[in-house]
Amino acid sequence: EIVLTQSPGTLSLSPGERATLSCRASQSVSSNYLAWYQQKPGLAPRLLIYGASSRATGIPDRFSGTGSGADFTLTISRLEPEDFAVYYCQQYDSSLYTFGQGTKLEIK
Amino acid sequence: EVHLVESGGGLVEPGGSLRLSCVASGFTFSIAWMSWVRQAPGKGLEWVGLIKSKGGGGTTHYAAPVKGRFTISRDDSKNTIFLQMNSLKTEDTAVYYCVKVYKEVTPAFDYWGQGSLVTVSS
Numbered sequence: 001e002i003v004l005t006q007s008p009g010t011l012s013l014s015p016g017e018r019a020t021l022s023c024r025a026s027q028s029v030s031s032n033y034l035a036w037y038q039q040k041p042g043l044a045p046r047l048l049i050y051g052a053s054s055r056a057t058g059i060p061d062r063f064s065g066t067g068s069g070a071d072f073t074l075t076i077s078r079l080e081p082e083d084f085a086v087y088y089c090q091q092y093d094s095s096l097y098t099f100g101q102g103t104k105l106e107i108k
Numbered sequence: 109e110v111h112l113v114e115s116g117g118g119l120v121e122p123g124g125s126l127r128l129s130c131v132a133s134g135f136t137f138s139i140a141w142m143s144w145v146r147q148a149p150g151k152g153l154e155w156v157g158l159i160k161s162k163g164g165g166g167t168t169h170y171a172a173p174v175k176g177r178f179t180i181s182r183d184d185s186k187n188t189i190f191l192q193m194n195s196l197k198t199e200d201t202a203v204y205y206c207v208k209v210y211k212e213v214t215p216a217f218d219y220w221g222q223g224s225l226v227t228v229s230s
Contacts, residue, residue, distance in 0.1 A: 035216035
């Protein structure tokens with residue numbers, strides 16, 4: 001099983017700042033199989049990024065995903081108030097999925 | 109517009125069984141891979157299992173903690189998937205989400221249901 005480790009656990013920033021979230025895999029992951037999700041309290045998660053770098057439908061261009069191999073990054077260029085939430089990375093390998101433990105992005 | 113609506117959650121005693129259903133609409137269900145994801149109270153997301161389309165082999169795959177106890181099935185005539193949960197444990201308490209897989213080459217979860225709460229307690 002591929003383990004995903006997200007860092008930091010909590011990120012405290014202000015609106016307008018840049019956020020950089022990391023996801024590291026225990027072994028190499030195909031870029032096609034790496035995704036990022038946003039979850040707000042009481043709601044279902046929402047797909048942000050698939051294939052490591054492609055934005056899902058309706059996702060603003062301030063969200064971007066990069067990376068390959070075992071290291072992936074989600075960047076939010078300029079934080080809006082609605083971006084403060086929990087973010088998860090996810091990978092797929094051999095018909096099995098795993099999620100990272102999440103990064104909580106909170107208002108400083 | 110895509111909709112996924114789960115039902116069947118509730119309170120069950122340890123060792124008991126429960127079956128969740130998820131009715132889908134707004135896309136061609138028969139060719140879609142579908143999955144279940146759960147989230148224990150205050151915890152992160154945990155993948156439960158996957159069912160591929162019949163054209164994709166119709167196979168099912170499960171996370172280690174539920175393998176042998178949970179079974180996913182589908183009824184393409186009713187645009188519905190099911191999650192049969194047996195030998196339930198207190199650690200199975202969670203909100204269970206039905207999710208649609210985007211596509212085989214980039215198998216992210218593009219649509220999520222609202223979730224169904226399962227509580228395992230005596």
